[in-house]
C-alpha cells in the first residue's frame with residue numbers, strides 16, 4: 001500500500017478536515033484538535049453508568065465505544081475510581097479499536113492496562129503512547145470527571161473542550 005493511500009485512509013477514518021499534510025501522524029506531528037476536527041466545536045458528554053448502554057463500565061477492565069460528534073473514542077474502566085477516554089481509531093491503518101464484538105469492524109481489546117489493535121498488533125498505554133506494533137503515532141486521551149456510585153456512577157467526558165476550573169476551597 002502506498003503512503004498516499006495510507007494517508008487517505010487515516011484522513012477518512014478521522015474525518016480530518018483541514019490538516020491534510022499531517023493526517024497519518026496526526027497527534028505526533030503537531031496537529032491541534034481544532035485542525036483535525038475543524039467542523040467540530042467540541043462537546044462535554046455526560047455518561048450515566050446506570051444506563052444499559054454503559055452498564056459494562058461498572059466492571060473494572062471493561063471498555064465501551066463512544067462517538068462524540070466526529071470523534072471516536074473508547075471509555076475504559078481502569079479501576080474503581082477511574083474512567084479513561086481514549087481515541088479508538090488506530091493510527092497505523094485506521095482500524096476501529098472499539099471492543100471486539102461491539103460492531104463487525106471492531107478490532108480493539110483492553111488487556112494488561114493497554115489498548116490493543118488486533119488488526120496488526122499495535123499497543124497503546126492509557127496516556128495514548130505507543131507501546132508496540134507497527135505504528136509510531138500516539139493516540140489522543142480526553143479528560144474525564146468520574147463519580148462512582150453503588151448504582152454505577154456518572155462521568156463527564158470533555159472532547160475538544162476543557163473541563164471547568166474548580167473554585168478554590170473556601171472561595172465564595
Ligand code: FES
Nearest residue numbers: 090092093117120
Ligand atoms: S490498523 Fe491497528 S495495527 Fe494496523
